[in-house]
Amino acid sequence: MTRSLVCAGGGMRVAWQAGVVRALEEDGLTFDHVDGTSGGILTAAMMLSGVSGAQMCERWSGLDVRAFGSALPLADYLTGPWSLPALGDADGLLTRVFPALGIDVGAIRSAPTAGTFNVADFGDKRCLAVDAVDVDAELLAAGMSLPLFMTPLRRDGRVYTDAVWIRDANVAEALRRGADEIWLLWCIGNTGTWGDGPLEQYVHMIEMSAMGALLADFDAAAQAGRSFVLHVVRPDHPLPLDPEFYLGRISADDLVAMGYRDARGYLDHRTEAGVVPDRFCTQMTDTPPGVRFRERLHGEVDGEPLVLHLVSVLPSDPADGPVSTAGFLDHAPWGGRCFLADGGLGIDATSATYRARVRVDGRWESLVARRDLVDDPGPDAWSDATTVSLQVGDRLSTTVRLGVRGAAALLASVEPVGVHGPVDRAAAVAQLGRRFLRGARKRYAG
Numbered sequence: 493m494t495r496s497l498v499c500a501g502g503g504m505r506v507a508w509q510a511g512v513v514r515a516l517e518e519d520g521l522t523f524d525h526v527d528g529t530s531g532g533i534l535t536a537a538m539m540l541s542g543v544s545g546a547q548m549c550e551r552w553s554g555l556d557v558r559a560f561g562s563a564l565p566l567a568d569y570l571t572g573p574w575s576l577p578a579l580g581d582a583d584g585l586l587t588r589v590f591p592a593l594g595i596d597v598g599a600i601r602s603a604p605t606a607g608t609f610n611v612a613d614f615g616d617k618r619c620l621a622v623d624a625v626d627v628d629a630e631l632l633a634a635g636m637s638l639p640l641f642m643t644p645l646r647r648d649g650r651v652y653t654d655a656v657w658i659r660d661a662n663v664a665e666a667l668r669r670g671a672d673e674i675w676l677l678w679c680i681g682n683t684g685t686w687g688d689g690p691l692e693q694y695v696h697m698i699e700m701s702a703m704g705a706l707l708a709d710f711d712a713a714a715q716a717g718r719s720f721v722l723h724v725v726r727p728d729h730p731l732p733l734d735p736e737f738y739l740g741r742i743s744a745d746d747l748v749a750m751g752y753r754d755a756r757g758y759l760d761h762r763t764e765a766g767v768v769p770d771r772f773c774t775q776m777t778d779t780p781p782g783v784r785f786r787e788r789l790h791g792e793v794d795g796e797p798l799v800l801h802l803v804s805v806l807p808s809d810p811a812d813g814p815v816s817t818a819g820f821l822d823h824a825p826w827g828g829r830c831f832l833a834d835g836g837l838g839i840d841a842t843s844a845t846y847r848a849r850v851r852v853d854g855r856w857e858s859l860v861a862r863r864d865l866v867d868d869p870g871p872d873a874w875s876d877a878t879t880v881s882l883q884v885g886d887r888l889s890t891t892v893r894l895g896v897r898g899a900a901a902l903l904a905s906v907e908p909v910g911v912h913g914p915v916d917r918a919a920a921v922a923q924l925g926r927r928f929l930r931g932a933r934k935r936y937a938g
Contacts, residue, residue, distance in 0.1 A: 501530025511751025
């Protein structure tokens with residue numbers, strides 16, 4: 493059986509794919525061919541450079557997101573907005589992002605796994621699947637140079653740019669190379685909701701283009717009688733857009749943890765038949781109105797530091813479903829970072845409790861992290877609010893704390909989701925406070 497991994501684009505949000513790759517590797521999945529388009533080029537290039545899933549997560553965690561941006565020469569900006577070549581160029585990718593992520597063109601060219609990288613030839617208006625043995629750093633960067641945002645690559649009288657407007661996931665190339673099983677990593681949004689504003693609508697154009705090309709690949713395969721098994725790993729809800737990452741409203745750690753969570757959700761319930769290759773295979777639902785927030789708690793076990801990182805989306809209306817949580821535990825004696833699966837947050841009248849599974853030494857353990865929402869008698873309100881009891885199977889029972897900086901970071905991370913406009917955004921944040929204070933009010937009333 494020939495198995496291909498197709499890494500679709502998603503801008504800087506493809507940090508999410510690193511968590512997916514780690515989960516796939518944990519399940520022992522290997523690939524005969526890896527293909528990358530747009531932001532997915534980063535994932536494919538890292539894999540073909542010999543960077544493991546765990547190392548991919550570490551490298552994304554250490555990457556300064558500002559490395560993606562690099563300015564044009566001042567003279568270009570002085571030409572005025574109607575003659576501006578782009579907002580920036582690819583120098584940041586070439587000199588900072590690629591090295592930080594461990595992308596090595598020499599290793600890619602000699603990789604034992606076959607690879608392809610998709611670049612648009614603007615003159616021919618075609619998507620070129622450049623074989624890994626023929627790729628260079630400038631072509632990799634060109635494949636990620638989204639029009640308006642980065643200048644294209646001009647070489648030998650040709651213009652090369654991001655292929656996302658032609659296709660964002662080259663299933664056809666995987667089939668051409670004999671794939672019997674295709675794993676598609678999809679982090680472009682796909683809902684039926686039309687958003688307002690130029691950024692949202694620019695992304696909608698990419699979504700339409702990406703899905704149109706994907707469905708065309710499916711149709712062509714069906715007409716040719718070409719059967720294959722399709723597996724799709726995707727988020728349940730659209731990921732935050734690049735500006736939120738760039739502005740610090742979401743972090744690479746958050747996105748990687750979400751990718752691991754989403755991959756485990758698919759892996760644990762997948763069937764040998766995979767999913768039907770149709771328009772529903774990448775479909776997501778809208779994020780319910782609410783807030784996203786993260787907290788990073790610190791503790792110590794037997795003299796070794798322990799960090800619990802959690803990122804959650806809390807719907808304003810409890811009827812909108814359970815709270816989704818992703819995250820990880822950092823504890824050196826356990827081999828470093830252990831990501832959470834099946835994470836959720838339950839809130840009742842007296843407590844907020846995170847529950848998840850965590851893989852330690854190849855074995856799944858239950859994780860329970862509980863915070864009391866009711867202040868105990870005495871002058872210890874701060875300690876009560878910032879202390880969380882943590883239980884991980886039979887391995888440990890301890891407490892972890894936010895601290896002053898952690899509490900400030902938690903408050904700063906609160907971001908409305910699923911809502912638009914200042915009034916609705918403020919209402920979503922206010923609802924979060926009411927849900928957490930409700931327990932204390934009920935307790936005191938009783």
